[in-house]
Amino acid sequence: MRKRRDVYTKRAKQEGHRSRAYYKLQQLDRKYKIFHPKQLIIDLCGAPGGFSQVARDCTNGNVSIILVDLARIKPMPGINNIIKGDITDQSTVLKIREVVERNRSIHKEIVVLADCSPNVSGNWSTDQAIQIWLSEVALGISNYFIAAKFVSKAFQGETFNKFIEEVKTYYEDVKIRKPRSSRRTSAEVYVIAQKRRDLELKLYDSNSLLADE
Template identity: 25%
Template sequence: MRALARITTSRGGLARVLAVSYLSLAAAAVAPSTPWRYTAPPGCARAASSASSSQWKQRQARDWYGRAAKVASLKSRAAFKLIEMDSKYKLFKSGQTVIDLGYAPGSWSQVAVELVKPHGRVVGVDMIPAQPPKGVSTLQGDFRKEGVQKLLKDYLVEFPSAPDLGVPGGEGGSIISDRPSYIDTERADSADHGDGAANDGRLVDVILSDMWAPWARATGYPSRTLDNAYYRLMNVSGNNGRDHAGSMLLCNAALKFANDTLRAGGHFVCKFYQGNEEKVLEGKLKKLFTRVHREKPYSSRPDSKEMYFVAQSRKGAVILENIDDT
């Protein structure tokens, strides 16, 4: 699949080639009794004919990536964004430890767990309850809270190795529950073996952040619109300034976590909404990583203001505290 990144195509063509490649791989894994049907290319789908169809339903009906995600049994169309970025920047390889912040509904974790098989591991964190994808461990909680970050760090130290993801298992992944900290025990062991001291707590190879900030509860609306917690967590507010400020807070929180846990040479991907503060964040990334790219995947909706920073190869001798002081 990564070899397709070398193919020269028209704008958006590479994304569709990658999508078709992924769908072909997914189709090969489907039971022989299940027929494989090729979906129409972009622009060939009929719009909803019902006069009562909403604008959202019409857009979904025309969305090639949304239909392709359903065919491939992916959790959402967002999977193709990560597939594009990995094909371009080669973020993943077998045996890596990946943290997926804001993982729900799980499409990025689905892609990551396939790319780090058989000895890699993927851990997802989100406020929204969601069924873990097969082979993925998850933690439900607010990542911005110190207790949730501590539990995640404890889990990484307690379970430094991953199960063999190539071995068939259950339909879903595992859910991390609260447990006593093993940090002190691991530190005592590292004093004898030296592994923990050498890593200095940096056990992660790739950190993905597709988070956005939950907006404040509204009242006086029907239960399935603005008063519903799920809709507040899964959608942007529509206020560009608020969405930008919220994304910067989350990106900086994710970067602080990466500063503590990301290995030298590790990669960092975070979503942000465009605005005045993005240059400051980009400056920090350029000091902490060897290469920093701005990316707008072709599978991202054209009218969306979301973009991604892709930071590659963390510099081992640089820490965030020194950057903030300069």
């Protein structure tokens, strides 16, 4: 398995991609056609930027991308907006909203990507629970912006099924897949949620966030 991981890490370097995660999303897009021109991509937990590069490359740069992470991200061509922030912090969501508002009229739909991983503590059940919690926060952001598609990492474990059920309340078409480039020994899978249900959102609608400002 290490051999396979090393192949993708080496390839990413040779081909000028920010991370080996590039191949995971590329493989998912080839199958599920996630990206189309004129989308607005919100790439949560996106450092160092491999996922954003996939969205840009799959559309010949004909998308707007908001890349958000706790870590500092080096600027890169075609990635218009980089926000250094914690996705669990409301001020980060407000910064994302500013960019969304500026771009809303020129985009057909919003896609939220979430490849969130906590700093691993070594305690598996804690790490798994935090990872799913971050993915739930990302789902909340996806709902807040009424994203047409939501693609998220999820660690399989105790809280996994509940998260998937939650995703299914908001999206009709929900697939769980493990791309070939994801290490087989890792508990990570990806949730590809498409076809947003027409719901009246209560938890994260724009009025609820505005009310707290």
